[in-house]
Amino acid sequence: MTMQQKTTDAPNPAHRLKTGAEFKATLDDGRQLWLGGRKLDKVTDEPALAAGVELIASMFDDQFKPEFAEATTYVEPTTGELASRAWQVPRSSEELTDRRKMIEYTSLKTAGTFGRPPDLAPAIVAGLMAHVDVFKEKKSMIEGCSPDFGENIEAYMAFGRANNLTASESLAGPQTDRSNPKAAEMAFLRVKKATKDGVYVSGAKTVGSIAAQANDIFFTNLGGLTTTPPEACVWGAVPINTDGIKMISREMVSQPGASKFDHPVSSLGEEADQFIVFDDVFVPKDKIFNLGDPTGMSWYGPVCVFAHWHVLTRLAVKAELFVGAGQLVLDVLGTGKIPAVQLMLGELIEYAQTLRAFIYAAEHKASMTASGVMTPDVSMLTAGRLYSIENYPRIIHILQEICGQGLVMRFGKDAFENPEIGHYLNELLPGHGVTAMQKELLMNFIWDMTSGALAGRVALFENVNASPAPRLRARLFEEVNREAFVDQVKTIAGMDW
Structure with missing residues (x-):
């Protein structure tokens, strides 16, 4: 079924889709990125990252091609607009099956080598939406900042859909001395200061795949532990170029610029995992989905x-x-x-x-x-x-x-x-x-x-x-x-x- 067939009642529907060129333009935003001790002025200054960006950009362009429209787009019922399936929240068995088409599409585009393609982080937001009723009942346990978690989750899903957003998700903390609980705790992201408008967090996340090539970073401390200190119980999202975020990339393992004959897959570039430092990063009140509540962290599995x-x-x-x-x-x-x-x-x-x-x-x-x-x-x-x-x-x-x-x-x-x-x-x-x-x-x-x-x-x-x-x-x-x-x-x- 083509894009036109899906929208018979609105031959020229409004859409919330980016082209590949528009996506690439969003990455030139001053993000802080280091590779091998060298600071990059732009993410595309590194050939392997640039090739990966081109591959992701082709996914945006595919949204406008009839042969890929069924897999990559859908009509959002709440707005009547054409949107990316990455941000579809399945409300029926049929919609669940339809959403899988996007996963199959991105998996084929990357030959399965991108563990976190652009439609992965939205899946976690969909998981929050699946339990938004629970988060609506939860309150901030950090004095000085009182976000509405349920309202924020719904707003972020709408924001991601409206902007055809590419996000990275990073849940794991840095590898530390596991024999020392205090050392493990030190790796957590932590709220350092709370204000009525948001919180300031410091710490680090790791294995931030696709972060250097994305718009936002969606983060939390890997959950399930009700003993997590309140100041480490934080879920949120911020733009990847937010002041205080520094990405330190692992070495490249693909072969950009190689002959397509010699390296059919590795010439496509890669998603480069990032060690992401949060140095007094401000997270706005409306982009916080849990704050200080250890029971909220226990919802990591269902989400x-x-x-x-x-x-x-x-x-x-x-x-x-x-x-x-x-x-x-x-x-x-x-x-x-x-x-x-x-x-x-x-x-x-x-x-x-x-x-x-x-x-x-x-x-x-x-x-x-x-x-x-x-x-x-x-x-x-x-x-x-x-x-x-x-x-x-x-x-x-x-x-x-x-x-x-x-x-x-x-x-x-x-x-x-x-x-x-x-x-x-x-x-x-x-x-x-x-x-x-x-x-x-x-x-x-x-x-x-x-x-x-x-x-x-x-x-x-x-x-x-x-x-x-x-x-x-x-x-x-x-x-x-x-x-x-x-x-x-x-x-x-x-x-x-």
């Missing part, structure tokens, strides 16, 4: 359900890319009739299908919250995420093994086109029904997805981002109600206790 749904969907899309790449390897190497190789590809298919099954089950078991938001089943998402990270390393290994020496002996476009040596490569390395260069392009794609520096960073991110397996199992223990299972056993066994 992040949409983000976890996003993560699992992206992993499923990437798993399907692995299946497609594996099938192509069988085709070009002529190994598709070898039973052992078929079984290896079968394991890739099993992984992809299982992730899809968890997603569909989570959506099938979705329920409406008291605030009127259709929310995926959390236990299915947790089980799916656990399965995904436990099996991800093996899936990567299998795809590498299917390729054989193809990943070890790779040659770039320059070598193939060199008149002295290129003819040897072309004559001696053809595949089944394809040229040597066509076979090499496939191997280069798989290298970028499984073996290069970017792939290594992505594999590490997937594991850290998901939480360790023991923690996910602990979440399952808390999330899955087992009473019905117990009753079934008692009924069958005739137990009267």
Whole structure:
């Protein structure tokens, strides 16, 4: 369905969409960014970041193309305007399925290598909207500032939608001495001063993926702990160029400027994780969603359900890319009739299908919250995420093994086109029904997805981002109600206790 088909009653509807050029213009705002000890005047001064910006900008331009309109845009019922699906709050099962189309779209655009694409942070805002009734009942426990949390959540969702906003989210704190609770507490963002107009916070956040390429930073201390000190119980959002915010980037791992043939994926750039310092940063009263209330922090899990749904969907899309790449390897190497190789590809298919099954089950078991938001089943998402990270390393290994020496002996476009040596490569390395260069392009794609520096960073991110397996199992223990299972056993066994 095209954009025009979706808006039959309003052939030229008002919209809240940015073009790619408009998005790029918003990034030239004086943000404070360091890379390798060098301060950047603009985010686009670093080639890897610039390439990532171009990739994100293409997503904005795609909103205006009929072939992508269904996945990237929708008509917001409260305004009648065309808006980005990133900021859609699903109010029905159909809208939940429609919102997934945006996740699948951004996952394909980035080949699943952006763990936090532009539609991830809005998913957390949607999670707050799902429980806005709870936050409406909460009050500030920091004297001197009294925000209306519920009103602010609703206003920020409207603000993000109206401005086609790109936001980064950073929940994790810096890695410190875990044996010392005081050291861990020192890593928290903390309110240093409260006024009637807002609060001043200091501290740091880490793994701020896409922050350098976004408009806003959406932050909190990783929650769930009712023992969090009141001054560290803060959720909020501010522009990334706010005074006092300094971003220190990790080193780049992509290969911008490389031949698209040599590096089909890593030439696209990357989302560079940031260590984000808050040095007496002012957070306006109307951009605060929790302040001083430890019980508000315990809602981290329910609020992040949409983000976890996003993560699992992206992993499923990437798993399907692995299946497609594996099938192509069988085709070009002529190994598709070898039973052992078929079984290896079968394991890739099993992984992809299982992730899809968890997603569909989570959506099938979705329920409406008291605030009127259709929310995926959390236990299915947790089980799916656990399965995904436990099996991800093996899936990567299998795809590498299917390729054989193809990943070890790779040659770039320059070598193939060199008149002295290129003819040897072309004559001696053809595949089944394809040229040597066509076979090499496939191997280069798989290298970028499984073996290069970017792939290594992505594999590490997937594991850290998901939480360790023991923690996910602990979440399952808390999330899955087992009473019905117990009753079934008692009924069958005739137990009267």
